[in-house]
């Protein structure tokens with residue numbers, strides 16, 4: 001046991017009431033003994049109940065067909081999301097933009113992100129049409145369960161760029177023990193060989209089978225040999241899905257201008273790519289402490305602050321973790337399409 005355990009214990013305890021999810025960083029969250037008594041399962045249940053309560057208060061603004069699709073599947077696919085002329089302008093401006101990029105390498109895959117900060121927004125004015133779109137805004141808030149502005153990036157996925165083990169994102173997983181939102185507006189067609197997003201429809205629901213699976217996995221996640229499961233993003237093999245009454249995954253090989261928005265408590269993955277493609281998207285991410293009662297308000301969502309959050313996070317990450325431990329390495333000025 002850590003010599004500082006008595007000092008850290010109140011901190012570990014307080015973390016139980018947050019989105020903290022790592023079974024290895026917090027001895028209470030990772031404790032097989034506490035999890036056998038229902039600690040992890042209890043957090044999962046409470047987070048679902050709180051999210052359902054907040055979602056009810058965000059539901060009226062959502063297009064009823066989108067809401068029905070999301071409630072049924074946990075993922076919504078909307079083709080031809082932007083009007084053709086707006087999407088054409090977005091493509092042209094976004095591919096012409098070069099900005100300060102960060103890259104992270106996972107297995108053989110590079111993920112590149114450019115912040116949609118004030119400079120990017122000036123260079124890509126068509127982005128505002130997406131960002132302000134009422135259908136997008138309502139759905140993003142409903143899925144995340146919070147009236148908050150999501151983090152928004154230009155993201156490029158570049159599979160097969162390194163001679164390394166496979167990208168860990170190709171293993172099906174839940175990001176967190178609680179509902180959270182990720183979304184993709186694809187700038188180009190996503191062919192099946194380029195590594196599309198895949199989702200197990202209906203896996204966002206907390207069924208008795210899923211709860212039992214969560215409890216079972218929480219007993220050994222800390223000590224297993226999968227680092228990402230141990231850090232709280234539990235992996236699942238597709239052969240286990242039938243026992244949870246779930247279908248096999250849907251692979252979203254979709255045309256350009258398709259919006260996908262998903263609850264990443266549901267099982268999802270990146271399909272393996274068979275060619276070294278570059279998949280470019282506007283990528284959004286929304287999560288917050290799942291145990292909060294209130295659906296808003298958030299200082300980080302205020303105009304003027306929201307679009308500066310990503311540069312601030314990167315700057316803080318560099319200082320807190322140190323440049324050597326910062327997984328998002330600065331790579332200079334790049335465009336989303338650079339190979």
Ligand SMILES: O=C(O)CCC(=O)C(=O)O
Nearest residue numbers: 169196197198268269270
């Ligand atoms: O990029 C994708 O297709 C999915 C990546 C993924 O699994 C994740 O973001 O958790």
